Amino acid sequence: MLEIKNLHARIAEDGTEIIRGLDLTVKDGEVAAIMGPNGSGKSTLSYVIAGREDYEVTEGDILWNGESVLEMDPAERAAAGVFLAFQYPMEIPGVATMEFLKTALNAQRKARGEEPLKIPDLMKRVKEAAGSLEMDMAMLKRPLNVGFSGGEKKRAEILQMKLLEPKLCVLDETDSGLDIDALKIVADGVNALRSPERAFLVITHYQRLLDHIVPDTVHVLYKGRIIKSGGPDLALHLEENGYADVIGEAA
Amino acid sequence: MNIQTPPKPTPAEQALIDGYGERFSRLAGNPDVVQARDLAFDRFRQSGLPTRRVEAWHYTDLRRLLSDVPAYNQEAMAEPVGELLEHSAIAIAANGQALQADDNIDGVTWRPLTELLADGSLASSLAPRDADDMIGALNASFVSGGWALDIEAGAEIDVPLEIQNVHGGGQVHTRFPVTVGAGAKAVIVERQTGQGAAFVTSLADVTLDEDATVDWIVLQEQPDTVSYLSSFSATLGRNARLRLFVMNAGGRLVREEVVVAVQGEGADFQLRTVNLLAGEGHTDLTMVLDHTVPSTTSTEVVRNVVTGKAKGVFQGRINVHQVAQKTDARMACNTLLMSDDADFSAKPELEIFADDVACGHGATVAEINHDHLFYLMARGISEKEARRLLVKAFVAEVIEELDDEALVEALEARLDGWFADNG
Numbered sequence: 001m002l003e004i005k006n007l008h009a010r011i012a013e014d015g016t017e018i019i020r021g022l023d024l025t026v027k028d029g030e031v032a033a034i035m036g037p038n039g040s041g042k043s044t045l046s047y048v049i050a051g052r053e054d055y056e057v058t059e060g061d062i063l064w065n066g067e068s069v070l071e072m073d074p075a076e077r078a079a080a081g082v083f084l085a086f087q088y089p090m091e092i093p094g095v096a097t098m099e100f101l102k103t104a105l106n107a108q109r110k111a112r113g114e115e116p117l118k119i120p121d122l123m124k125r126v127k128e129a130a131g132s133l134e135m136d137m138a139m140l141k142r143p144l145n146v147g148f149s150g151g152e153k154k155r156a157e158i159l160q161m162k163l164l165e166p167k168l169c170v171l172d173e174t175d176s177g178l179d180i181d182a183l184k185i186v187a188d189g190v191n192a193l194r195s196p197e198r199a200f201l202v203i204t205h206y207q208r209l210l211d212h213i214v215p216d217t218v219h220v221l222y223k224g225r226i227i228k229s230g231g232p233d234l235a236l237h238l239e240e241n242g243y244a245d246v247i248g249e250a251a
Numbered sequence: 252m253n254i255q256t257p258p259k260p261t262p263a264e265q266a267l268i269d270g271y272g273e274r275f276s277r278l279a280g281n282p283d284v285v286q287a288r289d290l291a292f293d294r295f296r297q298s299g300l301p302t303r304r305v306e307a308w309h310y311t312d313l314r315r316l317l318s319d320v321p322a323y324n325q326e327a328m329a330e331p332v333g334e335l336l337e338h339s340a341i342a343i344a345a346n347g348q349a350l351q352a353d354d355n356i357d358g359v360t361w362r363p364l365t366e367l368l369a370d371g372s373l374a375s376s377l378a379p380r381d382a383d384d385m386i387g388a389l390n391a392s393f394v395s396g397g398w399a400l401d402i403e404a405g406a407e408i409d410v411p412l413e414i415q416n417v418h419g420g421g422q423v424h425t426r427f428p429v430t431v432g433a434g435a436k437a438v439i440v441e442r443q444t445g446q447g448a449a450f451v452t453s454l455a456d457v458t459l460d461e462d463a464t465v466d467w468i469v470l471q472e473q474p475d476t477v478s479y480l481s482s483f484s485a486t487l488g489r490n491a492r493l494r495l496f497v498m499n500a501g502g503r504l505v506r507e508e509v510v511v512a513v514q515g516e517g518a519d520f521q522l523r524t525v526n527l528l529a530g531e532g533h534t535d536l537t538m539v540l541d542h543t544v545p546s547t548t549s550t551e552v553v554r555n556v557v558t559g560k561a562k563g564v565f566q567g568r569i570n571v572h573q574v575a576q577k578t579d580a581r582m583a584c585n586t587l588l589m590s591d592d593a594d595f596s597a598k599p600e601l602e603i604f605a606d607d608v609a610c611g612h613g614a615t616v617a618e619i620n621h622d623h624l625f626y627l628m629a630r631g632i633s634e635k636e637a638r639r640l641l642v643k644a645f646v647a648e649v650i651e652e653l654d655d656e657a658l659v660e661a662l663e664a665r666l667d668g669w670f671a672d673n674g
C-alpha cells in the first residue's frame with residue numbers, strides 16, 4: 001500500500017514549492033488515476049516517489065508498505081518494487097539495451113536475494129514481453145532508447161515494467177505521443193499486469209488513456225494538492241467540463 | 252643579455268647526470284652510437300628537463316613533475332604478463348633487455364636491439380627530432396635494449412604480435428624500431444607495465460611502406476609508482492593505413508608523444524585513445540601529425556575519464572602542408588570528469604597551409620549526466636553500477652570500433668577492472 005501524507009516538495013535548485021500538502025492512499029490491487037491541468041505537479045509527484053534528487057521533500061512522508069522511502073535512493077526504491085514509467089524516457093547512447101535489461105533485472109534480483117538470470121532465460125523473457133507489446137527485437141539491439149520514436153520509447157517502458165514485475169507502477173503520461181493503436185497495445189500491456197498485489201498510479205492529462213486502463217479511483221491534482229477524489233465517473237466529468245468547475249469548487 | 256646561469260640541477264636531473272657517467276661505459280654501441288648518445292645527452296645537459304616555459308611542455312612541467320629518478324636495479328625481477336589476445340607471438344623486453352621472442356612466424360623477424368647498437372645501424376636514428384624532443388634525447392642517451400621488428404613485404408601476419416616491455420623497478424630505456432614492408436598486414440600489441448618504482452623511457456619507431464596495414468594497440472598499465480615517457484613515431488607511405496589505439500590506465504607521470512608523418516598519397520591514419528585517469532596521476536598525450544602530400548586522411552578521437560585528483564592533458568596538432576590538398580583530418584577530444592578535483596586540459600591545433608581541405612577539431616568536457624544516472628537507478632541499478640555503465644558507454648564507442656571481438660572484450664575487461672578499482 002502507498003500512503004502519501006501531507007507531502008511538501010520543492011525544486012532543490014531554486015526552492016520553488018511544487019507539492020503543497022498532498023495526501024493520497026493507493027491500496028494493493030488498486031488503479032488510481034491522477035489527473036490535473038498542466039503545472040499542477042503531476043510529473044513532480046512521480047519523480048518524488050521515484051526519488052529524483054532534483055526535488056527535496058520538506059514535510060510529510062511517503063510510506064510504501066508502511067515504510068518511509070524518503071531515505072532510500074532511486075535504486076533502493078526500485079528494489080522495493082517501485083517503478084516509474086517515464087513521460088520522456090532518456091536516450092542513453094552507448095548503453096546497449098540488452099545489457100541494461102540484464103543489469104537492471106539482476107540488480108533487483110540480487111537485492112531480493114535471488115540468483116542472477118542466465119542469458120537464455122533472460123532472452124526468453126525479453127522475447128515474450130517484446131512479442132506481447134508488438135516490439136521488434138531488432139530495436140533492442142540498439143543503444144537504450146536511441147533513435148526510438150516516441151511510441152517505441154513508451155512501449156520500451158512498459159517492456160521494462162513487465163520484466164521487472166514491480167509492485168507499485170507509476171505511469172507518467174504514458175499516453176502522450178501515442179497514436180490510438182499504440183495506446184491500445186500499451187494499455188493492454190498494463191492491464192495484463194493488473195493483479196491484487198500490484199498498485200498503479202496512472203498520471204494523465206486526458207481521459208482517453210482511462211478508456212483503456214479503467215481506474216478504480218480518480219484524483220484531481222491542482223497546485224500540488226489533491227482537490228477532489230472520486231470514481232471513474234469523475235474522469236468523464238472532467239473530460240466533458242474541463243478542470244475549471246472542480247477547481248472553482250475547491251477554491 | 253643572453254648569459255644565464257643554469258639553474259641548479261634538480262635531484263632527478265642530478266641522478267640522470269650521475270647515471271650517465273656511471274652507465275656510459277656499460278651501454279652497448281659502436282663508436283657512431285657512442286657519439287650519438289653523447290650528442291643527445293648534451294642536449295639534456297644544456298637545457299635540463301623542460302619546464303612549462305617550453306611551449307611543447309607547457310601542461311607537463313617535467314622539471315617539476317619528475318620528482319625523482321630511481322637508480323638502476325640489477326636484481327629487479329620483471330614478470331612477463333599474460334597475452335592480451337590468444338595465440339599471440341610474443342617478444343619480451345625485461346628490465347630494458349631483450350629477453351625472448353617467438354620467432355617462428357613466417358615473414359616476421361625479431362632482432363635484439365643490442366645488435367643494432369653494436370653494428371651502429373641504429374646510430375642515425377638516435378638523434379632527437381628537435382629541441383622539444385626530450386624523451387628522444389634521454390632515451391638515446393640511455394637506451395639499453397628492446398626489439399627491432401621487421402615484417403616482410405606482402406606478409407599477412409595472421410597472429411597478433413605482442414611486444415611486452417616489462418620491468419621490476421629501477422630504470423628502463425627501450426626502443427622498438429619496426430618496419431612493415433609493402434602490402435604487409437599485421438596487428439601489433441604493445442604492453443607497458445611492471446612492478447615497483449621506476450623511470451621508463453620507451454620509443455617505438457614505425458615505418459609503413461606503401462599499402463601496408465597495421466593495427467597497433469598500446470596498453471599502458473604502469474603502477475602509480477612509475478614515471479613513464481614514451482614516443483610513438485610513424486611514417487606512412489602511399490596508401491598505407493595505420494590505426495593506433497592507446498589505452499592509458501596507470502602511471503604516476505605519463506607523457507606519451509605520438510608523431511606521425513603521412514607522407515604517401517592515399518594514406519590513412521587513425522588514432523583512438525582511451526585515457527582512464529585516477530589517483531594523483533598526471534597523464535599527457537601529445538600528438539603531432541603532418542600531412543605532407545595530397546589526398547590523405549586522418550581521424551583522432553580521444554576519450555578521457557578522469558577521477559580522484561588525476562590530471563590529464565591532450566595536445567593535438569595537425570599540420571597540413573601547402574601541397575597537401577584534399578586532406579581530410581578530424582580531431583575530437585571528449586572528457587568525462589568524475590570528481591571535483593579531476594582536471595583535464597585539451598589543446599587541439601590545426602595549422603593549415605593548403606586551401607582545399609576538410610579539417611576540423613572539437614573538445615568537450617562533461618560530468619556524468621544526472622538524468623541518465625537517475626533513469627538507470629530508477630530501474631534498480633545501484634549508483635556505482637549505473638556510473639560504470641555510463642562511463643563504459645562514454646568510451647565503448649571508441650573501443651567497439653576496433654571490430655575485433657576478442658580485442659574489444661579484452662579492452663572492456665580492462666575498463667571494468669579499472670572501474671572496479673577507481674569507480
